[in-house]
Amino acid sequence: MKDAAQPDVIVIGAGVVGLSAAIAAQARGLSVTVLDREGPAAGASAGNAGAFAFTDILPLASPGILKKAPKWLLDPLGPLSVPPAYAVQIAPWMFRFWRACSPGRVAHSTTAQTAIMDLSKAELEPFLTATGTLPMLRKEGNLQVYESEAELKASLPGWKARAEHGIEFRHMGAAEMAEIQPGLAPRFTHGTFTPGWYSIADPKLYTLALADHFLAKGGTIERAEVTALKPVDGGVELTASGKTQRADQVVLSAGAFSHQVARTLGERIPLETERGYNTTLPQDAFDLRTQVTFGGHGFVVTRLSTGIRVGGAVELGGLKLPPNFRRSEAMLKKAQIFLPGFKSEGGVQWMGFRPSLPDSLPAIGRARATGRVIYAFGHGHLGLTQSAGTARLVAELLTGQRPAIDIQSFSPQRF
Numbered sequence: 001m002k003d004a005a006q007p008d009v010i011v012i013g014a015g016v017v018g019l020s021a022a023i024a025a026q027a028r029g030l031s032v033t034v035l036d037r038e039g040p041a042a043g044a045s046a047g048n049a050g051a052f053a054f055t056d057i058l059p060l061a062s063p064g065i066l067k068k069a070p071k072w073l074l075d076p077l078g079p080l081s082v083p084p085a086y087a088v089q090i091a092p093w094m095f096r097f098w099r100a101c102s103p104g105r106v107a108h109s110t111t112a113q114t115a116i117m118d119l120s121k122a123e124l125e126p127f128l129t130a131t132g133t134l135p136m137l138r139k140e141g142n143l144q145v146y147e148s149e150a151e152l153k154a155s156l157p158g159w160k161a162r163a164e165h166g167i168e169f170r171h172m173g174a175a176e177m178a179e180i181q182p183g184l185a186p187r188f189t190h191g192t193f194t195p196g197w198y199s200i201a202d203p204k205l206y207t208l209a210l211a212d213h214f215l216a217k218g219g220t221i222e223r224a225e226v227t228a229l230k231p232v233d234g235g236v237e238l239t240a241s242g243k244t245q246r247a248d249q250v251v252l253s254a255g256a257f258s259h260q261v262a263r264t265l266g267e268r269i270p271l272e273t274e275r276g277y278n279t280t281l282p283q284d285a286f287d288l289r290t291q292v293t294f295g296g297h298g299f300v301v302t303r304l305s306t307g308i309r310v311g312g313a314v315e316l317g318g319l320k321l322p323p324n325f326r327r328s329e330a331m332l333k334k335a336q337i338f339l340p341g342f343k344s345e346g347g348v349q350w351m352g353f354r355p356s357l358p359d360s361l362p363a364i365g366r367a368r369a370t371g372r373v374i375y376a377f378g379h380g381h382l383g384l385t386q387s388a389g390t391a392r393l394v395a396e397l398l399t400g401q402r403p404a405i406d407i408q409s410f411s412p413q414r415f
Contacts, residue, residue: 018253020391041207052198059360061100079298096358112409120389142197256353258377278311
């Protein structure tokens with residue numbers, strides 16, 4: 001018999017994906033408790049670039065990245081790095097990543113990524129309206145800049161793939177770029193502007209606002225670290241900070257720590273950690289009009305309500321190595337060169353864990369051990385972007401409805 005205090009659903013993880021899923025489940029009449037080891041917005045949801053990158057349909061795992069990777073890996077502060085202390089441990093993941101770079105797998109991943117992007121974009125504004133956060137949405141686009149015509153031409157296959165999926169963009173020269181974003185260094189001769197690239201005023205404040213909405217609607221948030229899951233009659237038993245709790249169903253959305261919890265169900269999911277770095281500066285650091293992506297250097301500059309954020313890059317270094325803030329400093333130095341007049345004083349550094357799977361697709365679906373546990377993690381750089389769409393899919397799984405899109409490509413068992 002179900003305990004009267006037992007919630008219908010426990011969501012593990014109070015980041016943007018977990019809270020969005022909790023709100024979507026709550027909106028369908030389910031009682032929901034959220035557990036998180038640190039509390040709302042404590043991880044990658046706090047320090048990301050704040051973008052709803054709906055046009056970013058191409059997987060990180062691609063033939064293009066294989067061409068760039070050797071050069072990048074030679075620079076320990078470049079766009080992609082693997083600390084020597086972690087190289088052996090990440091080798092199996094890197095092998096899976098290499099396999100995912102084949103043209104056929106890239107095409108499959110792109111189709112799947114497009115489907116969840118389209119769903120997430122369609123769900124976003126209704127979700128923001130329902131949670132009272134619509135005023136935080138910005139539609140300022142993204143400007144990808146190139147240092148030569150050759151660099152632009154090298155990017156064209158990716159833009160062709162986006163065009164085939166109906167994504168709007170336009171290529172331009174320096175004069176037109178200056179109209180969108182004045183102050184770029186002359187070295188940037190070409191660019192591509194994508195107007196469908198949205199952003200949020202501040203990702204941490206947005207995630208905290210979702211937590212407030214969830215609580216106001218009767219939800220519960222507890223600070224507890226979930227270390228084990230166990231199927232039991234009529235539900236799932238959780239070990240959380242040494243105590244046991246039960247729920248009818250569980251949603252595992254604990255970001256970069258999710259695979260550790262899934263392992264207690266006997267499931268080994270190849271989740272790795274992309275350690276992202278950034279520096280957030282005062283609002284007067286630069287007159288930024290749109291998000292600017294320096295793709296050849298692996299970082300972006302974003303205007304938030306709380307300042308100017310310079311961040312990005314990929315460091316495949318796991319969860320335990322200490323931060324290497326020289327990576328933040330390297331991006332900041334480049335920003336000063338690329339944006340003459342940029343003020344780099346007074347910044348706050350940050351490092352966070354992006355949960356990434358080898359094929360760049362999230363894991364969304366039921367656990368192998370029990371259909372009462374639903375996985376929703378591994379979104380990499382796209383957790384904020386895909387949060388509203390993932391929330392709908394999770395809520396549909398929780399309530400026995402057919403998902404809005406085919407989720408077979410996101411199966412946690414695909415590896």
